[in-house]
Amino acid sequence: MSQREYHIVVLGSGGVGKSCLTAQFVQNVWIESYDPTIEDSYRKVIDVDGRHVILEILDTAGTEQFKLYMKTGQGFLLVFSITSASSFRELAELREQIRRIKEDSTVPMVLIGNKSDLEEDRAVSRPRAFAISREWNIPYFETSARRRANVDEAFVDLCRQIIRKDHDRACMYPPDSLRPGLSPSPPINQSTKLPYPNKTNLQPYINMSAPNANTPNEGILGKTVNSVANAANYVSETVQGKSAEAQKESNKQQAKGNVPGKDSITDRASGAADAVGDKLKQSKHEGSAEANKHSV
Numbered sequence: 263m264s265q266r267e268y269h270i271v272v273l274g275s276g277g278v279g280k281s282c283l284t285a286q287f288v289q290n291v292w293i294e295s296y297d298p299t300i301e302d303s304y305r306k307v308i309d310v311d312g313r314h315v316i317l318e319i320l321d322t323a324g325t326e327q328f329k330l331y332m333k334t335g336q337g338f339l340l341v342f343s344i345t346s347a348s349s350f351r352e353l354a355e356l357r358e359q360i361r362r363i364k365e366d367s368t369v370p371m372v373l374i375g376n377k378s379d380l381e382e383d384r385a386v387s388r389p390r391a392f393a394i395s396r397e398w399n400i401p402y403f404e405t406s407a408r409r410r411a412n413v414d415e416a417f418v419d420l421c422r423q424i425i426r427k428d429h430d431r432a433c434m435y436p437p438d439s440l441r442p443g444l445s446p447s448p449p450i451n452q453s454t455k456l457p458y459p460n461k462t463n464l465q466p467y468i469n470m471s472a473p474n475a476n477t478p479n480e481g482i483l484g485k486t487v488n489s490v491a492n493a494a495n496y497v498s499e500t501v502q503g504k505s506a507e508a509q510k511e512s513n514k515q516q517a518k519g520n521v522p523g524k525d526s527i528t529d530r531a532s533g534a535a536d537a538v539g540d541k542l543k544q545s546k547h548e549g550s551a552e553a554n555k556h557s558v
């Protein structure tokens with residue numbers, strides 16, 4: 263069976279739960295503490311409707327410039343917190359940027375209202391979120407990373423959209439339809455690498471249990487998606503390991519431009535790259551620990 267590789271980008275304001283959602287989807291773990299992301303990438307293999315799909319998931323920083331991600335990403339999770347009206351409002355601009363940069367008005371996207379377990383603190387009503395999702399013509403899911411509610415559904419819906427678009431595109435541009443002199447668009451499944459950290463540092467796959475297919479479906483608000491079963495066909499995932507905390511913090515500070523004498527764009531980029539490596543390594547460590555805990 264052929265394996266296609268798709269690039270997913272998780273976008274949204276800082277603190278809305280992008281990392282927690284990604285960690286739940288990829289590693290099946292809950293992260294309580296808040297450690298602002300610089301940039302993390304994850305790899306996961308799943309079956310979607312019988313198709314073997316490799317996902318590269320980029321968890322972005324809430325304050326980052328997203329242009330590069332937007333160019334190479336094929337599907338986008340637009341995440342806000344239901345407890346933060348500003349995080350909801352900020353998505354409109356992000357969506358516009360994606361459409362502008364990709365010069366495409368039908369980019370696969372999913373709107374996610376996260377932290378649905380905090381109903382008492384809700385600041386964005388369901389009808390309001392629904393209205394926007396209808397206006398944007400994309401599905402809306404209310405998720406709780408904490409309770410692992412609707413997490414698989416949202417990711418798998420996005421995968422379906424990407425696969426559909428890939429398929430439509432392949433039909434529109436079959437290989438033999440290209441005439442000499444025409445430069446072909448790159449096949450979607452071989453898209454340019456995202457600005458991910460050095461993959462040569464990637465650890466081997468860690469085999470973990472399938473996502474919890476028995477989690478009650480708490481208020482799936484978009485279309486009904488029979489994706490839990492698909493997600494349960496999940497095969498494996500990779501995350502990367504941990505490095506020294508002090509070095510990690512120093513890399514982060516450098517990336518943020520807080521280290522005197524190391525605050526040029528190049529220094530910051532280098533700090534960011536190192537910090538990304540640190541963070542990824544940490545994820546693996548935590549993932550392994552959690553997996554071990556579960557297997558006891």
Ligand SMILES: Nc1nc2c(ncn2[C@@H]2O[C@H](COP(=O)(O)OP(=O)(O)OP(=O)(O)O)[C@@H](O)[C@H]2O)c(=O)[nH]1
Pocket residue numbers: 274275276277278279280281282283293294295296297298299300322323324325376377378379380405406407408409
């Ligand atoms: N109650 C609740 N808290 C959540 C949920 N998801 C995330 N959080 C908490 O919200 C905080 C921020 O979560 P992150 O996943 O780090 O947020 P983020 O969007 O990745 O933040 P940045 O890295 O700054 O962009 C953490 O303290 C999480 O524990 C959720 O579904 N429910």
